[in-house]
Structure formats: C-alpha cells, structure tokens
Amino acid sequence: MPLHPEIAEALAAMPAPPPGPLDPEAMRAGEESQVPPVAERLPLHAVEDVTARTAAGEVPVRVYTPDGAAAHGLLVYFHGGAFFLGSLETHDHVARSLAKETGLKVVSVGYRRAPEHAFPAGLDDCYATVRWAAENGGALGWDGTTLAIAGDSSGGTFAAAVAGLARDDGFDRITHQVMFYPSLDLDFDTGRYASLRENAVGHGLETAALKPFNAFYLGSGADPADPRVSPIKCADLTGLPPALIITGELDPLRDEGELYGRRLKDAGVDATVSRYAGAGHGFVQHFAWIPEYHRAYAETRDFLAR
Secondary structure, eight states, X not given: OOOOHHHHHHHHHSOOOXXXXXXXXXXXXXXXXXXXXXXXXXXXXXXXXXXXXXXXEEEEEEXXXXXXXXXXXXXXXXXXXXXXXXXXXXXXXXXHHHHHHHOSEEEEEOOOOTTTSOTTHHHHHHHHHHHHHHHTHHHHTEEEEEEEEEEETHHHHHHHHHHHHHHHHTOOOOOEEEEESOOOOOOOOTTSOHHHHHTSSSSSSOHHHHHHHHHHHHTXXXXXXXXXXXXXXXXXXTTOOOEEEEEETTOTTHHHHHHHHHHHHHTTOOEEEEEETTOOTTHHHHSTTSHHHHHHHHHHHHHHTO
C-alpha cells in the first residue's frame, strides 16, 4: 500500500536538509531541540537517572517504573540514531511508552556514540548494562523473571549483537529480544535486498542516505563483515532468545530484518516477524501517535508476556 497519508503529510512539511556533509553536533542539537518538556511527557510512577557502574565503565541510564508494584520484569532499551544520533532525551517517549504498555521496568541506555568513541564502545556499553541490570536486580526491583532487550533502528542492531554476545559468553538470563526496523547488514550494496531498491526514495529514510549516515560508525572501526556490526553475518544463530522483529513495508531496511527473522526460525529460534503496512523507517519513534503504528507497543507487550 502507499505511504500512510499522515506520514506522507508530515514528511512533506519537513524542511530540506542543509547542503554539505553531515554535522553530528548540529544534528544532535536539532534533535534535542524537539524534545518536549518533562511536564508534557507521558506520566509514569517514577523516572530516575542512574549511573550504571559496569565492566565497560560508567554508563548513564534512565530507569522507568510503570506503576507502584514492588517488583517488575526488566526491559533494557537501546535507542536508535545511526550510532551517532539519539539520546536518552530524544527517545524518552519511546522508553515511556514501552514501560506503560508492557508493564515492565525499562532501563534506557545512554551508550557512547560515534564518531567520538570508536567501535565497539557503544556495543560494549549496551552489553555491559544488560549484565549490570541482572547483577543489580535487587536494587532495580527486578522480579527475576523477564529480562528483555529491545532497540529501534541501530538500537536494534545492538539488540541483536548483544543477544549474540550473551549467548557466546554463556550468559543465559536474556529472555526476549525485540527489534524495531533493525539495521542488520551494514554492507549497503543495493543488489543485496530488493527493499533497498523498491523503497529507495520517497518514504523518509532513503537508500542513498545509508552510507553517509553510517559512515561515522564504520569509520570508527566497525567492520560490516563482523557479526557484531552486521548480525545477519553470524553463521550460527542457534541458542538465541525468542525474537520479535517489526518492520515497515516501505523501509529500505525491511528485507534484511525479515531475512534475519527467517534465519532465526531456521536455526530453531522462536522468532516472529511483523510487517506494518504503509510505514517507512522510524515509525515507532516518530509516528506511534497514529493508532495503526501505536499497535507496535501492544504487539511488543503480548510478545514479552509469552
């Protein structure tokens, strides 16, 4: 189907990007300027900024408690942003919605970003924070049941990579992994996936933007052939936790997410792939106010309850 009309209207109203090379500092400042004040955000029982003292160093995290229950399952969330954008603030609304809809306590990770920090700094922060959450479950009010990981876009890359690192390390506490329109193959050869050609222009994220947007990460030492960078390159997907992969019909990254889901199933992993019609990239972050796309949170809730 065509792009959802409300998404199309929003994209048409967006100003053209400035000419010249991408400027991380200016782009980050632009994102942060769009964050609403705290008083206008979805209310929860508690939201607290904490420093996670992990094996990778001190990592800023934000902990979202949905209600007054004594204990909760945990969901560790990795924001998107092509590995150089996004923050605890820009994705605060996503973390709040995840907490409210799932009933889990959400730990959002303020990982180190490219280009200031070389690979694998951000990934190390994400994985170490999951281990920290498990080790500090008492202080976090973890009920010892669900310990899920989730991420959108490049955060979905981190979710898949963290699941693989945990399996390889014998860390078996992760119960679920959720990936919203993940970037799973950072080899951007357009011949690899039909969606890179079919959805190349006109739906928000465009195929031509993938290389420059990811250049900061790849230039920091991330090798697209490394399964930690491109999880779809992992030869052995057995033993990974159950997965939910949500894709957008009109997203250039659609096919790699759906192929990864099929490969997980072939490896014996309980994997669900759910395609959202009329959606491009980033619809959970930017367009969840549209009921058809807010449904992604309910689908996540139902998956995590299994």
